Amino acid sequence: MHLSGRRDGTLFLSSIVRNALVGLAAAGVVSCSSPSPQATAVTAKVSEPVTAGSPKRLRILTEAQYLNTIAYVFGPDIRPVATFPPAQRTDGLIALGTSRGGVTTQQLELYQKAALTVSQMALDPQHRAFLMPCKPASDAAADRACAAAFLKEKGRLLNRRPLTESELNAFVDEAAKSADGLKDFYAGLSIALEAMLVSPNVLFVTETSEADPGAPGRQRLDSYSLATRLSLFLWNAVPDDGLLKAAESGELHTEKGLARQVDRMLASVRLETGMRAFFDDMFGFDDFNALSKDATVYPKFTGQAMADAREETIRTVIDHLVTQKKDYRDLYTTRATFISPALAVIYGLTTPPSWTRYEFPAGSPRAGILTHISFLAVHSHPGRSSATLRGKALRELLLCQPVPRPPANVDFSAVENPKPGMRTARDRVTFHLENPVCAGCHKITDPMGLALENFDGSGRYRETERGSPIDASGSLDGRAFTNVAGLGQALHDHPALTSCLVKRAYSYGTGGPTEPSDRPLLSYLDTRFADDSYRLAGLLRAIALSHSFSQVSAPAADAARAN
Amino acid sequence: MTFDRRSALKGLLGGGAVTVGLPLLDADLNGNGTAFADESPLPVRFGTWFWGCGITKKIFVPAQTGKNYELTEELEAIKNVKQHINVHTNLTAYRDGTFFCHYTGWVVFRTGSAPVVGNLPLYESLDTTLANRIGRTTRFKSLTATATGDIRNIISYENATTPNPPEFSPMAFYTRLFGPDFQDPNAAEFKPNPRIMMRKSALSAVTDQIKALNGKVGAEDKARLDQYFTGLRHLEQQFDHQLTKPEPRAACKPAKAFKEEPAPGTDSQLIATRHKMMTDLMVMAVACDQTRVFNMTMSKSDSNTTKQGYEKPHHTCTHEESIDEKLGYQPNASWFTKRSMETWAYFVEAFSKIKEGDGTLLDNVLIMANTDVSYARVHSLEEMPAFTAGRAGGKVKTGLHIDHKGGQGTALSYTCLKVMGLEVDSWGTKSNQTNKEVGEILA
DSSP: OOSTTOOSOSSOOOHHHHHHHHHHHHTOOOOSSOOSOOOOOOOOOSSOOOOOOBOOOEEEOOHHHHHHHHHHHHOTTOOOOOOOOOOOOBTTBHHHHTTTOOOOHHHHHHHHHHHHHHHHHHTSHHHHHHHOSSOOSOTTSOOHHHHHHHHHHHHHHHHTSOOOHHHHHHHHHHHHHHHHHHTOHHHHHHHHHHHHHTSHHHHEEEOOEEEOTTSTTOEEEOHHHHHHHHHHHHHSSOOOHHHHHHHHHTGGGSHHHHHHHHHHHHHSTHHHHHHHHHHHHHTTGGGGGGOOOOTTTOTTOOHHHHHHHHHHHHHHHIIIIIISOOBGGGGGTOOEEEEOHHHHHHHTOOOOSSOEEEEOOTTOSOOSGGGSHHHHHHTSOSSSOOHHHHHHHIIIIISOOOOOOOOTTOOGGGGOOOOTTOOSHHHHHHHHHHSHHHHHHHHHHHHHHGGGTTBOTTSOBOSEETTEEOOOOEEETTEEESSHHHHHHHHHHOHHHHHHHHHHHHHHHHTSOOOGGGHHHHHHHHHHHHHTTTBHHHHHHHHHHSHHHHEEOOSOHHHHHTO | OOOOTTSOBOSTTTTOOBOOOOOOOGGGBOTTSSBBTTSOBOOOEEEEEEOSSBOOHHHHSOSSOBTTOOOOTTTGGGGGGGGGEEEEEEEEOOOOSSOOTTTHHHHHHHHSSOOSBTTBOSSOOHHHHHHHHHOSSSSSSOEEEESSSOTTOOOOEEETTEEOOOBOOHHHHHHHHHSTTOOOTTOSOOOOOHHHHHHHHHTHHHHHHHHHHHTTSOHHHHHHHHHHHHHHHHHHHHHHHHTSOOOOOTTOOOOOOOSSOOOOSOBHHHHHHHHHHHHHHHHHHHHTTSOSEEEEESSOTTOOOBOTTOSSOHHHHHHHOOOOTTTSSOHHHHHHHHHHHHHHHHHHHHHHTSEETTEEGGGGEEEEEEOSOSBGGGTOOSSEEEEEESOGGGTBOOSOEEEEEEEETHHHHHHHHHHTTOOOSOBSOGGGOBOOOOGGGBO
């Protein structure tokens, strides 16, 4: 089933069709043997279905969350060198791996090095002048009251809740002992702060729950856990003072109070930081950290171009979704973007002095973020393009459809490229498709990837490959097109495009993979997203205010871990 | 030398007692340089080395077995270190169910079990098993590095869900090993820093938090907190090292810091450069007894190493390159394997150049090197190759080619574990479970 029969040109989709296709997308893996969808109708729901809630999780702060937090608590100029290892990508997102992996001794070493830098900088003469809430009686001796005032204030933000008396006392004791031993109040305080920064309460987000008075027998996140879940979701940082106050006062557990806080967070400039992190993760842009191109093949693809390519797409996403609040689907057709000097060289445009808004002209093959250098270059080989890699990325990252791995002990000799007459990628790929062993999976990826063949492995436009003209026609789940603009439109209209974003955003927000039992909720969120013209803020709001977001399910996370 | 190394350092900073794992020094050795003066033997260290995408059997496997085998085309690069290496061929990894093309094979060698889901092993890797046994007293429990420049190229697992991410930047690796926290064992003066003692003490403020947290989480998360706690203990131990006067060690001569990072990229020459920088650091870390367990990766399992001017990266090449009719093999795929063998030879040779006792560092090391498949073109897990290098303090013979005749790959890993002193009756699961040692290499 596809949408080619829809001729009215509006964005409206009947709930039945939408949910049927969404159900298909939620089912996950694309079948190698029958890629054409067989949908089953699911009844649409307008109100949030009753769900089991989401599991409580123990998450480890990521490098970005840690740095965002440090910047908020101590000021943006305190930035330690913190190369914390990334979590393992889980169910499409690195963020979900943070609720699974453990901490190695090496990792702890890195946390400690960062903690040392932060604690020394925060209490150096320049910074303590405005970070200290008090002055010690003497710079050369312990002052428990003043140390406690500082540790209590910063500790509340770093721990995302007020420290208990015994927790605070433990740190104040160490500050006092060290201050007396070293005859230096600030050195002592700095040592206590360093210890706090490597403490499990700071590095781990431990979600805790309480009985839900509104739903007898059910558990909900306690208000501090809810505050942290919200702020990691929307800001990729720990709660600010206002959010903690809302948790302290109980405001966060009232319907209106929660909405007020969520709306405040959505309106904050920090939403950009949060959404940058989310889309960078969802688009798999960590690949940029290890991207390299053969300089003899692509001399213009410099390190700067690489960094700028990542930024171009993220900038476009933020401008389109956060600033202009436009339809998510239009990201795949929009001609509006941003270019930098290094990118202009590859795009073949006049070099601007710095980052500047740019609109690709009508008729240009560049339309939608798929035609950005980022996607094109990341999903290519170092020295050539790859219709297969591009098609696979598109399926997995944007449609949430995992492409099956190659089977065991296949003799790949069929995939060889022995004939000198095979000049273009299409020649080679067609060869795959004629071989039944390869065709099963390659027909899922290649027909859409081929539409991007007018762009080489560095994202440059080309009309020929080895002297032969490139045919950029292709198809996506039964929808045929003749060029890349057609692919963009087919993707725009594909129901899995929006349901995939819903699934990713919900799992990102709740900190772990979705499970089959989440399907009714995801379906409900799909409807909400559609009803709000696929605007991001509406989706984030619907997720953050859903009962499933704040209600806690019985521990059943084990099954999800193996996912 | 009058310093009493066996006693804990007392009297420092108001009587705080410090216990540490002490570095080796020649003065402690017995007359013939094979053991400590009290006759406890020199530490034997364990390492691994990894390369991706296997071999080409017909130009890799030597025709003869035993000592006097002739080097083949793909093995030519190891000629300078042939006497230090054992070449193992014809090993089998069993997939026991779902197959992950470039993952299953090496995970069987390293963990003893075939994975059942992608990118997750079932158990810790053997280097972790050994690090938990012999790595507790050194500054670093183990060290892992990759020449690929990509932190995501995992080769070591702390447990099923916790990878040990590799060092991927030579400059950062240098700083970690020989930066400000390094105690130069040959420095004339040693003055313990009282601030370090305070910093160590302050960590105790954190300990109580763990108890409170343990009550709030499930069993799996509790294990994660336990792991954190172990890491915290290790931090305390690292502080102890900084508070202890290290003994002079003749072999410990760290080079100066690198002036700049090598260019990013996966080009074969860049990989070789990065591998050399990382290896030199790793060897010196072992010579300075900063660690006794180490892992080095040359390329990831589905190797993305590139050859200048050739459009297919290594992995793609193995699948798509046609067999040259005259040569009878894939010339570019084999070109990549030959570069891997050169790199492996460099790794072994680097250990052989450091003098220790009456021999070299390599004599007191055991290194196991393996890959993900045999013939990458078809992802075969039969006829797999591997190497061992070093004499493990005299426990292992070298210079041999052993045809395992289709035997379990895990037998080699099990042998390494036994040589390193692990007392287990068998290792691995299902078809990969073994209790066989490779007797041919045991001295």
